[in-house]
Amino acid sequence: MEQTSNRADYWRANLRVLFGCLAVWFLVSYVFGILLVDTLNQISLGGYPLGFWFAQQGSIFTFVVLIFFYAWRMNAIDKKFGVAED
Amino acid sequence: MDLQTLIYLVVGATFVLYFVLAIVARAGSTSEFYVAGKGINPVLNGMATAADWMSAASFISMAGLIAFNGYSASAYLMGWTGGYVLLAMLLAPYLRKFGKFTVPEFIGDRFYSKGARVIAVIALLVISLTYVIGQMKGVGVAFSRFLETSVEVGLFAGMGIVFVYAVLGGMKGITYTQIAQYVIMIFAYTVPAIFISLQLTGHFLPQLGTGAELTDGSNQYLLQKLDMVLVDLGFAEYTATPDLMNTFLLTLALMIGTAGLPHVLVRFFTVPRVRDARKSAGWTLLFIAILYTTAPAVGAMAMWNTLKTVQNTDEIGAPDGNLLYAERPEWMKTWELTGLLQFEDKNGDGRIQYYNDGNEDFAAMAEEEFGWNGNELTVDRDIMVLANPEIANLPNWVIALIAAGGIAAALSTAAGLLLAISSAISHDLLKGVFTPNISEKNELMAGRISMTVAIVVAGYLGLNPPGFAAQVVALAFGLAASSLFPALMMGIFSKRMNKQGAIAGMLAGLSITLLYIFWYKGWFFIPDTNMLPDNADNWLFGINPTSFGAIGAAVNFIVAILVAKMTAPPPHEIQELVEEVRVPRAS
Known part of the structure; x- marks a missing residue:
């Protein structure tokens, strides 16, 4: 029984990290890069209109960071719940 | 030395390298043939996956696509990179934990159904075959353009090279050649971009150069100037944002499709541990991002x-x-x-x-x-x-490098696709369904034979493209998004999802996506058989057929959930399997 509840807690912890990451994923691409692109384009980042920058550069950089962040958080959660591999 | 000799030398040297790697890393078992013995370092797997993923189209055509479409091409940039976030968090670690050889194998086991496995195999074959036609054509075109051969000769040479290292080396040989191909490809892509960026803006990094002022004394930003001149010539602004709804849907369809492509997913079966699969996805996207953030710079600067x-x-x-x-x-x-x-x-x-x-x-x-x-x-x-x-007046060895890079991009993707096709036939169809008692030795032989057949079929289709080569993107990504991705994701994230739901969902997603694409593009892409003209006035709610994969995926999810609710839950041992897949190591 203890094992089952431990697994359920582990899964919930995983989902929390997952939803957080996917929220950022959605924000930088779909919200900043597409839905709000015209608004953000009023702001400049050097010679880049900001919305355009998110669509062609910023979202991609964020995706890379997100995956490494997820891997790092999940390794910590694996250890905490004692399910990390050797 | 004249340019042509130099190109032959550089390209020839890369081929020798691929052959040597194939002989050193030849596969001796089915595990090595399908998943490289699960012993690939996660960083190296990241490079191999990046080469597997970036095709001739990414290398040769994407910058031009951005140059002529400006902001509207962002859907491809975000879609083809953001898909890795989904892949890294929703699929790859769990499929690695499952620990077998192919994507259809997971679907068959998880949904305790050979029928589901066969549907997954059919989806995989359609996706991978349509995709590989473009690669074979790409190999032929790259050869003919740089080595001054005919397209046919180029295509046969490409088939021969892939034959040697893919049939002999299997996944293991393919992995090591893909790592080499990545290095060649990224070097060839970034060097000219850096020089052009230095010439136009004085910035070393093209990613910064695109957002910088031109050094022509005008004190104006590159993108600002580009917008102005394009408008003066009657074009839309480079940064203009038309049709945001289809940009949104296309981005979504490409992301979901990318995450569901079997030849990419199977690369994450080759690393030793679950945590390697997570990390490897990060490295993959980093290596892809180097090219994908340079491409918009190449596009804007070449246009300028x-x-x-x-x-x-x-x-x-x-x-x-x-x-x-x-x-x-x-x-x-x-x-x-x-x-x-x-x-x-x-x-x-x-x-x-x-x-x-x-x-x-x-x-x-x-x-x-x-x-x-x-x-x-x-x-x-x-x-x-x-x-x-040539535009940037770079020395001849850079031109030779571009030639080697273009060929590397086409070969690496073709090899990955051919492996996905041959393992689906030898492992899923033969071993899994038709001849379960086949010995390992014979299965390995079957794998090599089906790889050979796949190369011949792909070569034939490359020479006689069935007229829809240009539509491949819509089809391959639409099908991957509407069939495989939802089934895989629900197989992991929903313990309640059962055989009936998954099969109904895959069939519904596949058929509605095919129907919508054929309706506007013609039945089986035969010209003039479309039911309505392919333009925005006729599209259902204005949805472009290219973007429809996102809707197909939603239909798959909804149908699967409804059908699963109305039918019996999966057996106990399947629910146990899901529990197992969710944790890296049993506690």
């Missing part, structure tokens, strides 16, 4: 270079404002020979006019005021990458 070459004063329509054809630069002459660049002097003034004659108001004004009789210059999008070294 082209406009500036043709239009040599700021005032549009000035009598001496356009380049004299007789004084055109060397690179234009070179690429005219290939037909990728075409000039037709419509108004007989000996000068080159490049503008948007599809814009009726502008065309009428230009005819009246400047005496222009239509756009005179046709530029193929592939030039934006291929002619870059």
